[in-house]
Amino acid sequence: MSHLVQIALATLVSEDLTCIAAGVLVTQGRLDIVSGTLACVAGIYFGDLLLFLAGRFLGRPAVRFPLIRRFVTPGQLERASRWLTSRGPRVVFLSRFAPGLRLPTYFAAGLLRVNFWRFALYLLLAAGIWTPLLVGFTVVVGGRAVRTALLAGGGGWIAVVAVYALWVGLRRLAPAVAGLRFRRRLAGFFGRKVRWEFWPPWAAYLPLIPYFIWLAFKHRSLTVFTAANPGMPSGGFLGESKAQILEHLDRVPGVVAAFALIPATIGPAARIRRASEFQQRYGLGFPVALKPDVGERGSGVAIVRSQGELESYLLAAEADTIVQEYVEGLEFGVFYCRYPRESAGHILSITEKRFPEVIGDGRSTIEELILRDGRAVCLASAYLSRLRRPPRDIPHPGELVRLTEVGSHCRGSVFLDGSRLNTEPLEAAIDRIGKSHPGFFFGRFDVRAPSLQQFQQGSFKVLELNGVGAEATHIYDPAVSLAGAYRVMFTQWRMAFEIGANHRELGASPTPLAELMRLVGARGRRKQGNMHRYAPTIQTVG
Secondary structure: OHHHHHHHHHOOOOHHHHHHHHHHHHHOOOOOHHHHHHHHHHHHHHHHHHHHHHHHHHOHHHHHOHHHHOOOOHHHHHHHHHHHHHHOOOHHHHHHHOOOOHHHHHHHHHHOOOOHHHHHHHHHHHHHHHHHHHHHHHHHHHHHHHHHHHHOOOOHHHHHHHHHHHHHHHHHHHHHHHHHHHHHHHHHHHHHHHOHHHOOHHHHHOOHHHHHHHHHHHHOOOOHHHHHOOOOHHHHOOOOOHHHHHHHHOOOOOOEOOEEEEOOOOOHHHHHHHHHHHHHHHOOOOOEEEEEOOOOOOOOOEEEOOHHHHHHHHHHOOOOEEEEEOOOOEEEEEEEEOOOOOOOOEEEEEEEEEOOEEEOOOOOOHHHHHHHOOOHHHHHHHHHHOOOOOOOOOOOOOOEEEOOOOOOHHHOOEEEEOHHHOOHHHHHHHHHHHHOOOOOOEEEEEEEEOOHHHHHOOOOEEEEEEOOOOOOHHHHOOOOOHHHHHHHHHHHHHHHHHHHHHHHHOOOOOOOHHHHHHHHHHHHHHHHHOOOOOOOOOOOOO
16 A cells, blocks of 8 residues: 555656556556556646645745746746636646646646636546556556566666656657647547537436436326427427428418428439429529428538539438528527417527638638637537538638538537517517417427517518427527526426326327337437438639
C-alpha cells in the first residue's frame, strides 16, 4: 500500500514521469496495472483539484509570486479565462490533452468561480481517460525498452528515461500532426457528449421510462396515449401518412403548402412525370421540397433546386414520396393541444427555427469556418456531408454560407424558445386549422410565414402536422436546461395519456400493443433500408 501512496504523491511532481514509471514497474512484474493506474489517477485528480482550489482561494494576485509565475503566466491565465468563459468547464478534457494548458486552465477555473462539483466531475473523467492511456502506452512501448535496458546492464530508470523521451516527442509532434481539423473534431466529439441537445433520442428519453410506466399503470393501459388523436393511425405516434393528414388540413383554403403524393409502386419515369405535372399545375419552378410520406426527424427531406436533383431523388426513392411547394420565409414549430370536452384548444409550445450560417472571411475554407464555430463543430459531419459546395471552397469576405435548409434539429437547425411570440390571432388560427382534421387534438404543426408579424397574425402555410409522437421542440433551445426540458417532456406525456384516456371513455380504442410493436419494427426496417439515398449535387463556385 505504501508504494501506491508514493506513486500518487509522485504525480504532484511530474504526472508523465510517474505514469511512465508505473508502466515500467508493470512491465517488470513489480506492480499490477490496475493498482498502478488507480494510484496515478488518484494523485493526478487531487493535484488538479489543488490547482483549482489555488485559483479559487489565492486569486489573480498569486500570479505575481515568482514560484507560481514559473508555471502560470498572466498571458496564459488570460487565454485560459477567455476559453473557459466561452466554452465552460468541459474544456478540461481538451486542456488535459494539450501541453501547457492544464495549469492555467484549472487555475483560471478556480479564479472564475466555476461550479466546484461540476468541475470536479470533469476532472475525474479527464483523469480517468488520460491516465490509462499513458500507463497503457508505457506497458506496450516500455516492454521492449525494459528488455533493452536489462541486456545493456542498466536498471529500470533507463527504460523510464527512454519511454519519457518518446512520450515527450510524441506530445510535441501531435499538435503539428493533428492540426485544426483533429483538435476541432475532438472538441465537437466532446461537445456532443456534454450538451444534451445533441444526445441520441434513446439517451434523452431513458429517464422518462419510469414515468411512462407509472402513467400506464395509472391509466391501466400501455398504449392509451395513442387514442389522443383518434383520427390518426396510432394517434400519430408511428407510421402515419403525411399526405393523408395534409389532405384533411387542406379543407381550410390556402393554409397548406401545395403538395402531391408520388407512389413508390409506379416506375421511375412515371414518378418524375408526376412531379413535373405537380409543378405545372401550381405554376412552381425550383426549388421544391421532397420527403418521405412516412418519416420523422427530417429523415429523407431534401430541397431540390434543379431537374437533375429532382430526378436523382425520385430514382433513389424506395417508398411513397411527397413533392411540396417550397415556402420562403421563417419556420416555426407550434405544439397544439385540446382536451375532448374543451371547445377551444391552446398552444403548448412555439419553436423558432433558425438555419445556421457561417460568414466568409476571404481566407478560410467552409470546412474551417464550420470547425471554428462553437456549435457548428458539434454537427460538422452532418453539415459537410450535405453542403452544396465543396468544403474546401473559400467564401468571399462577408459571404453567408447556409449549412442546412431543413427545419429539423437532427439536420442541424437551431431551435429557440418562441413562447414570447404567441398571440390571440395565432392561437385562433392554429385552433381553427387543428379542428379541420377529424379526431386531432394533440400534436405539432410545422409552418412557414413570410415574416414574424404575419406569423403572429395567424398568416402562414402548414408544411406538415405530426401527432402524439411529436415533441415540443423548444426544449432544444441551448438556453433550456436539461431539468427544464424534462419538465416539459413529463408534462407533454402526462397530457397525452390524459387526452387518450378521455377519448377511451368516449368510445375510442387505443392501438393494441402488438400493432404498436409491429409499427416500431417497421420503423426500424425503414431506417436500415436507407429508403432515400439522395445526396445534393455539389456545385463548384468560381
